[in-house]
């Protein structure tokens with residue numbers, strides 16, 4: 001799926017200066033070919049402008065969404081166009097208006113998974129917030145996403161792990177603006193699908209909203225039933241309070257932190273690896289090591305990724321790639 005023009009260019013300025021045959025140096029081709037784990041992808045934040053455009057076109061053809069502008073015209077074209085305040089309204093004001101029935105949710109899920117696979121992601125933890133819309137309940141939303149994920153996990157494309165494209169697991173998010181009962185419903189849904197693709201729960205949403213202490217019962221129930229926990233924390237200075245920190249730490253989360261949504265900020269995971277290589281002077285083996293360390297903190301076994309990493313390292317050895325770029 002084509003990425004937003006401009007953003008990629010801007011963030012990978014140096015990469016275009018490197019010309020090489022694939023895998024001989026750390027460049028765009030290398031970081032794409034490197035098998036990777038993406039452990040922090042928000043489904044609705046990872047939809048490309050092109051896919052949103054396709055969803056918009058379908059609606060317009062049906063005579064719906066006539067007041068909504070074409071996503072190709074209104075989605076930010078570079079990260080400089082978005083900040084933490086202008087970021088969250090993009091979902092309610094725009095993206096969610098295009099994702100409000102089973103068909104559109106599944107179309108977007110398919111496209112997001114395909115984009116990650118094309119970027120060399122072999123293990124994906126996709127987080128998403130079970131969301132009610134005019135035509136879907138929270139349960140129907142999860143069912144819709146779950147079906148697509150199931151199809152991807154079953155599709156091997158070949159006999160061996162190496163042939164398989166991508167393994168996908170789901171993390172269901174509690175949004176900070178939810179009422180405690182809604183958070184309980186998210187945990188119920190996560191528990192219902194635990195064992196088949198749902199591996200954890202997440203706390204996300206606009207950091208200036210909500211009182212996280214009200215989610216403690218739901219989150220502790222999820223943990224007690226064996227779900228993993230990841231949380232967004234301290235995204236804006238005002239919320240990095242002692243109370244919020246001690247509450248979140250009392251939940252004993254497995255992972256903290258976040259990365260930027262690729263659909264909005266336009267930097268795919270491969271590009272983040274390239275930026276790390278450029279800024280920290282990392283070589284090929286360092287990047288393989290980074291990917292292995294991500295593989296060591298996944299919420300489920302990532303056998304396909306590990307097999308692919310072994311093969312990738314064999315290829316590097318055969319090509320006698322120096323640990324420098």
Ligand SMILES: CNc1ncnc2c1ncn2[C@@H]1O[C@H](COP(=O)(O)O)[C@@H](O)[C@H]1O
Pocket residue numbers: 042043044045087091127128129173175204205206207232235258259260261
């Ligand atoms: C930049 N960092 C972030 N911090 C906190 N929450 C974020 C986020 N990026 C995305 N989301 C959360 O994920 C939702 C979109 O995906 P889903 O509808 O769940 O698939 C957003 O509404 C927001 O609540």
